[in-house]
Amino acid sequence: MGTRQRLIDTASELLAGEGVDAVTLRGIAKAAGVSHGAPLRHFSGRAELLSAVATRGYADLLARRETLPGNSPRERLTAACHSYLDFALANPAMFELMFRRDLVDADDPALSAAASAVFDTFAVLVAAVPTRIARSGADLRLVAASLWAALHGLAQLWLWGGLAGASFAPSPESALAVTLDAYLG
C-alpha cells in the first residue's frame, strides 16, 4: 500500500477517533509513521488531503444508497432519509468535515463529483415518489433540494446540540418523522 493511501486511511481514523481538530498534517504524518513533511509529497497541502478524506466520506454515504430496504419508492425514499441522518450521527466528525469549506478544496473535481452524486441519487429517489408538493407542480429538483436541506439541517442542528434543548427532549428520529410527514404526508 502506497504512502498516499495510508495517509488518507490514517487521517480517516484520526478524524473518526479524535475529531476534526485532530486532523492536522503533522498529526496525520506522525500517526502514519512518516516525517512531518512527507504528506506534501503526495498532496499540495492540507486541503487536498482532507478533500480526499471527505471524498471517501461522500462515497460511503452514497454506498448506503445501494442497499435501501423497502418495496415502494416511498419506502426507499424514507429509508434514504434515515440513512442520511444515521450517517451524520454515526460519523459526526466526517459529516462536519464534508461540509467545512475552509478545510476542504471546493474545486477538487473528485470531491464535487462525489457530492453531486449523493444529491443526484437523492433527487432520483424523490422524483419517484408522488409527493403532495410535486402534485402542486413544483420543480422536482427543487423539491429534492428542499427535502435534502431539511434533512441536513436536522443532522446539523442535532450535532450542534440545539435540538436537545431544556424542557423538551426529542429524539432525532421523532424530529425526522415530523419532517418526513411534512414532505410526504
Place this chain on the structure above:
Amino acid sequence: MGTRQRLIDTASELLAGEGVDAVTLRGIAKAAGVSHGAPLRHFSGRAELLSAVATRGYADLLARRETLPGNSPRERLTAACHSYLDFALANPAMFELMFRRDLVDADDPALSAAASAVFDTFAVLVAAVPTRIARSGADLRLVAASLWAALHGLAQLWLWGGLAGASFAPSPESALAVTLDAYLG
C-alpha cells in the same frame, strides 16, 4: 468605551469583512490597537471573545423578530422564516460562527440563552399557526424544531454552495417557498 467592548466590536467588523478565518486573537488585538496579549485581560481565551460576538449575532437575529410584517400569524411565521434565511445570506460569516462549536464556548450562559431565545420565539410563532402537521397531533415544539432545521439546512447548504449546482440553479427564495409549502401548505 471600554476595551472589552471595543474588542467585541472590532471582532464583529473583522468577521463581517474578512470572514471567520480572519477572526484571530492577534488580528483582533491589532485591529483594535492594543497589544496581542491585551484581549486575555478581558476574555479567558479566544472562545470566550468569539462567544460574545456570536451572542450579539443571536441578539441581532432575534431583533428581526420584533418587527415582523404581516397581519395573520401565518404571515408573520413566513416572514420570520424569510428573515432567518436573509440573516444567514446577509451575514454569512456571523452565521457560520454562531454554529461553530469549535470556535465558541458552548457552555457560555449568555450565548446559550441568546440561542434559546431565538428558538423559543420561533416556536411561539409556529404554535400560533394551524399547520396541517399540527392538526395531526404532533408536538408543536417538535414541529417548530423540524421547520427550524429545514430553514437552517437551506441556509447552510446555500452558503456551502451545494444548492447552486450545475444544471439547475434555484434561488434561495424558490427553495424556501417549497419548504414553506411543505410545512404550511
Place this chain on the structure above:
DNA sequence: ACCCGATGTAGACAGCGTCTACAGAAGTTT
C-alpha cells in the same frame, strides 16, 4: 502615603501549515 487590584505590554513557548535544501532510491536514457 501606602498598597493592591486592574489593565496593558513584551517576550516566550509549543503547535500549526508550508517552503526549501538535502539525501537516497528507482527508473530511464545513452
Place this chain on the structure above:
DNA sequence: AAACTTCTGTAGACGCTGTCTACATCGGGT
C-alpha cells in the same frame, strides 16, 4: 554499464496562531 533525471522521504526554517508569564503602570481605597 554508467550517467542522469525523477520520485519519495527527511530535517530544518519561517511566520503565524493561542496561551502563559514577568514586568510596568495607573487608579482607587485604607
